Amino acid sequence: MPALNLTISNPFVKGSTDNKSDQPYWAYFADFLSSLINKKTNQATDWASDLEGTIDWTDFALETLDEIYEECSGANWDEYNAQPISREKYSEASKLLRMLPNSFPVPDILPEPDGGIGLEWYQDKDFSFAISITGKNIITYVGQFGKNNQIYGTETFTDSVSDVILNGLKRLFSQ
Amino acid sequence: MNQKNKISSKETTTRYIFYSRYYAKTIGRIKYPAFVPDKNGETSVFRISNLDDQQIWDIGENHVSPYSSRTLLARGDLAALDIFDEGLEIEADTTNHKLHANIVGWPLELAKIKLHATNLAKKAICHIKP
Numbered sequence: 469m470p471a472l473n474l475t476i477s478n479p480f481v482k483g484s485t486d487n488k489s490d491q492p493y494w495a496y497f498a499d500f501l502s503s504l505i506n507k508k509t510n511q512a513t514d515w516a517s518d519l520e521g522t523i524d525w526t527d528f529a530l531e532t533l534d535e536i537y538e539e540c541s542g543a544n545w546d547e548y549n550a551q552p553i554s555r556e557k558y559s560e561a562s563k564l565l566r567m568l569p570n571s572f573p574v575p576d577i578l579p580e581p582d583g584g585i586g587l588e589w590y591q592d593k594d595f596s597f598a599i600s601i602t603g604k605n606i607i608t609y610v611g612q613f614g615k616n617n618q619i620y621g622t623e624t625f626t627d628s629v630s631d632v633i634l635n636g637l638k639r640l641f642s643q
Numbered sequence: 644m645n646q647k648n649k650i651s652s653k654e655t656t657t658r659y660i661f662y663s664r665y666y667a668k669t670i671g672r673i674k675y676p677a678f679v680p681d682k683n684g685e686t687s688v689f690r691i692s693n694l695d696d697q698q699i700w701d702i703g704e705n706h707v708s709p710y711s712s713r714t715l716l717a718r719g720d721l722a723a724l725d726i727f728d729e730g731l732e733i734e735a736d737t738t739n740h741k742l743h744a745n746i747v748g749w750p751l752e753l754a755k756i757k758l759h760a761t762n763l764a765k766k767a768i769c770h771i772k773p
Contacts, residue, residue, distance in 0.1 A: 546665070547712070548661075548681055578676050580676045581680070582679060582682065584753075590672075598675065598757065598761065600754075602753055620754045621754055
């Protein structure tokens with residue numbers, strides 16, 4: 469964690485502000501506040517970038533998946549006749565979550581009314597990527613990379629995450 | 644008798660949400676699974692044109708919630724035109740309520756269903772139940 473290194477000039481003490489003697493007092497105070505805000509913001513960004521790609525979210529994601537399986541393993545769990553999530557889809561989702569690189573953020577895990585399990589990475593309404601585990605080792609995907617720039621398709625899921633999925637995620641997070 | 648009529652592109656519809664993972668309260672968005680159709684290929688909505696906010700919640704509370712073991716949490720309002728733009732259709736289904744309808748005409752391909760649901764979700768306006 470980087471050390472906080474603030475040089476604070478008291479705007480209310482004459483002689484402590486070097487060459488800014490022509491400024492009114494309120495301007496010193498505004499500068500002081502601004503420097504504080506900038507330092508804090510930069511520091512927060514530094515911490516985030518230090519941590520990026522190093523947080524192992526797999527356990528957290530698997531716990532969420534367990535909760536969802538418990539919530540949605542019976543019929544009609546969404547009150548709109550949703551199909552239950554099967555053990556097969558739960559297992560495939562669990563396997564996929566363990567294989568996804570932690571360098572990407574943790575996905576939002578979403579049960580789907582057709583009994584599928586969705587993994588969604590959402591940045592804003594025009595930038596997102598979602599995978600649906602639909603059973604029988606088949607996953608579908610939908611990617612949005614800006615307005616009118618969408619991809620979708622179906623992939624077979626075996627013992628590795630397909631390049632299409634990894635490239636979709638890379639594309640989303642390189643925006 | 645189950646009346647099924649196509650509705651106008653000028654109308655507005657809403658999807659009531661009972662499952663907490665289907666919307667993000669903090670940023671006010673509906674998530675795509677909220678619009679994925681049921682096993683009959685239908686997404687249940689209500690026609691809400693010319694209704695005020697309280698009347699819209701009242702429909703959810705009085706005509707949908709009683710059939711639900713979950714609490715009504717939110718709703719996603721969607722212009723009929725946005726649904727038609729996806730190549731989907733809306734059919735009135737007044738069996739249980741005069742304003743009830745279903746989004747129909749979903750493709751068979753799962754990836755396309757998710758694509759349309761994603762597009763509907765991003766156009767939907769999220770309202771959190773007061």
